Amino acid sequence: MSPKRAVYRAAAFGLIAAFSLTACGDGGDSDSNPLTGSSSAAAGDGKTLVVGSANFPENQLLAEIYAEALEAKGLKVTRKFDIGAREVYYDQIVKGGISVFPEYNGALLAVAVDKTSTATGTEEINAELKKKLPSSVEILDSAEAQDKDSVTVTAETAKKYNLKTLADLKPVAGKLTLGAGSEFKTRQQGWIGLQKIYGVEFGKFQPLDAGAQSTLLKLLESDKVQAANIYTTDPAIVEDKLVVLEDPKNLFSSQNVTPLVYKSAVNDTAKAALNGVSAKLTTADLQDIMKKLVNDKEDASTVAKEWLTKAGLVN
Known part of the structure; x- marks a missing residue:
């Protein structure tokens, strides 16, 4: 950014x-x-x-x-x-x-x-x-x-780990840190659902205030977190060529x-x-x-x- x-x-x-x-x-x-x-x-x-x-x-x-x-x-x-x-x-x-x-x-x-x-x-x-x-x-x-909520990664991270969908995270998530608003950790449409629905277990969780999307994007693009809960209307997704991981099992419902x-x-x-x-x-x-x-x-x-x-x- x-x-x-x-x-x-x-x-x-x-x-x-x-x-x-x-x-x-x-x-x-x-x-x-x-x-x-x-x-x-x-x-x-x-x-x-x-x-x-x-x-x-x-x-x-x-x-x-x-x-x-x-x-x-x-x-x-x-x-x-x-x-x-x-x-x-x-x-x-x-x-x-x-x-x-x-x-x-x-x-x-x-x-x-x-x-x-x-x-x-x-x-x-x-x-x-x-x-x-x-x-x-x-x-x-x-x-x-x-x-909608999303789990988003940089193009570099997507290429490195061959990530296209949330399911692709399963074998590599233990090496990665997920950044999100602190409430994401306790939500079904969040950390809990990622574990239950996709079997994804991130190595670390970096909590932030829900309003700190700009900080979250900086952490993502500096590789201090490797995945982030970015809202899908954020202009940075297109401008920074970020990759929103597909959600084939509908963890994140209509919003x-x-x-x-x-x-x-x-x-x-x-x-x-x-x-x-x-x-x-x-x-x-x-x-x-x-x-x-x-x-x-x-x-x-x-x-x-x-x-x-x-x-x-x-x-």
Whole structure:
């Protein structure tokens, strides 16, 4: 990875963090909207929607798209971004501290709702979510857009060990270090599933914060880790000619971008706005807006507004 792009990655993440309201509370505090300067009350007052995000740039950008789409419909929004991993934020949604959250349906099911689920396709996953989610929350329409987990290696590592699929790792993984967000170690769609489904036992695990994809890429490309859990919409995969190992046994399920909402906080207008985003957002769109954010160093709110305008969702 070039030093310039590494700087861009850091800048992009810092830029998002600058307008994000980092919080792990129950959503009961009043916040000031950092993009508009307006004051917003907490969730549950019947007037304001709290839009949350996880602690990585793509999810924060999706949350900003949701927030701006809701505001375009005249709804009041407060942003509570960069909260943490699913293990941290999910309970806040269920309890109503967060009203709206951009989720990935497969991971939501497998990590938070039913760790024993074997569903892999979009329709199957959503059907299970609708049956098994707590009664206080629901999913809305899924987008075509997906950003899946992957185990990715450099072209050099792929050539050295003849790696094309996750199954190819089995005879050599003991020599390799896998880098990933710390939660990857305890997930079925992660370290556990690699062992159970593919018989892959990595020699070492290098944990990082889930938001540290830029650091993870540096470790991968400097050979300090030989495999990494890289999100499949990361621009570096194409630009650095990284190799995403194929997953023929579907360890990593469909990961459609899907709004998860606290039922009593969202009205029909809010639902229509969020479903409107899902109807337009494609995987190609997701790759394009991430390139603008990470490589082109565009402001996240600008990227969100540009996409919403192009999609015909805002004027």
